[in-house]
Amino acid sequence: MKNIDLSFATEQSHYKILIGEDLLKQEIFADILKSDTVFIVSNDTVAPFYLNTLKQALSGYKVHTYLLPDGEEFKTLDSWQMLLHQMISVRLRRNDTVIALGGGVIGDIAGFAAATLNRGMAIIQVPTTLLSQVDSSVGGKTAVNHPLGKNLIGAFHQPSLVVSDISTLSSLPKREYLCGISEIIKASIIADNSFFEWLGDHAQSILSLEQNVLAEMIERACRIKANIVALDAKEQGVRAWLNLGHTFGHAIETCAGYGELLHGEAVAIGMCLAAKFSHQQEHLSLSDKQRIVSLIQQFGLPTTIPGHLVATELANAMRLDKKNTSEMLTLVLPEKVGQVMIDRTVHIEEVEQFLIREMS
Ligand SMILES: NC(=O)c1ccc[n+]([C@@H]2O[C@H](COP(=O)([O-])OP(=O)(O)OC[C@H]3O[C@@H](n4cnc5c(N)ncnc54)[C@H](O)[C@@H]3O)[C@@H](O)[C@H]2O)c1
Known part of the structure; x- marks a missing residue:
């Protein structure tokens, strides 16, 4: 034990x-x-x-x-x-x-x-x-x-x-379990490249609920969250990093209608979109973009926007997200695996064009 x-x-x-x-x-x-x-x-x-x-x-x-x-x-x-x-x-x-x-x-x-x-x-x-x-x-x-x-x-x-x-x-039902994995992958992308590697190396043990591996995984993920919260208990600054994948994810949840996708699944797609957008903006290398999408895929989580959604409606839902003001979006974007940035200068039009390309 x-x-x-x-x-x-x-x-x-x-x-x-x-x-x-x-x-x-x-x-x-x-x-x-x-x-x-x-x-x-x-x-x-x-x-x-x-x-x-x-x-x-x-x-x-x-x-x-x-x-x-x-x-x-x-x-x-x-x-x-x-x-x-x-x-x-x-x-x-x-x-x-x-x-x-x-x-x-x-x-x-x-x-x-x-x-x-x-x-x-x-x-x-x-x-x-x-x-x-x-x-x-x-x-x-x-x-x-x-x-x-x-x-x-x-x-x-x-x-x-x-x-x-x-x-x-x-x-716990498997889909709910994978939603937790999605948040753990998020924590590794935000703060710990070696944990990200470790998740890929231990994917099989994690999926078969090997208890020792789970204990280590949960501990490492909690440490990341605990460190971020300790820096910013009242959510004035760096705690916003934890929103990685959430602005895209919320829009997908809203447009798909609550119920089609679980929150963690929408966040998984949202993290892939954040990685792709960040690469397009030249913040993230091609290889790190591919690593992020591959790890999410390795755990059987979804990586692409459901085909029946409409890019312009997604962009509109992002515009209405509570963290945004006017036509500018605030996005948490990966700069490399283990480090994120908060970009407050993204114009909604840019994201809309990105989503249209992504879905074509
Ligand atoms: N306070 C925070 O910082 C914070 C952070 C993230 C999410 N949240 C909130 O957490 C909620 C989502 O949490 P969740 O994903 O745990 O969902 P949940 O609490 O709805 O649990 C998911 C499902 O699993 C069932 N369940 C729970 N434990 C089980 C077990 N051991 N065996 C079988 N079934 C089990 C639940 O009854 C439920 O049907 C949302 O309301 C979200 O807003 C809060």
């Missing part, structure tokens, strides 16, 4: 990320809980797999449980309000602890409830998707969606502990 204890510091807090096999079967909570009461938030897909194991690890504590229906569509203010109502009904006190057991949706909504109840309570994140283990559980962003946009209502609230039990990935 390989347990990694990664300490993570931001301006406001310092916490551990535990990564390993069968962590939920171990007594890992005693040091961190400040009272005899915990409140577990999960959903009706994840709970049948792991709730009992988690409860056993908490024997001796008073455990309350609240299950949300599964799905991004329930990451709403209504769900948050019902969750808070339940927490208040059982008289949760400020020194009790919330535990989020699930993917990024559960982590985000439970995190926002913990951020807001009693003006802030401790939360332990127990992420059960690969994406949440390497991305959403690290960095303290919590949120719910609003009909006018995703994650518009939220707070920065760092967890007191993250427990990434890689054994939970065995029940």
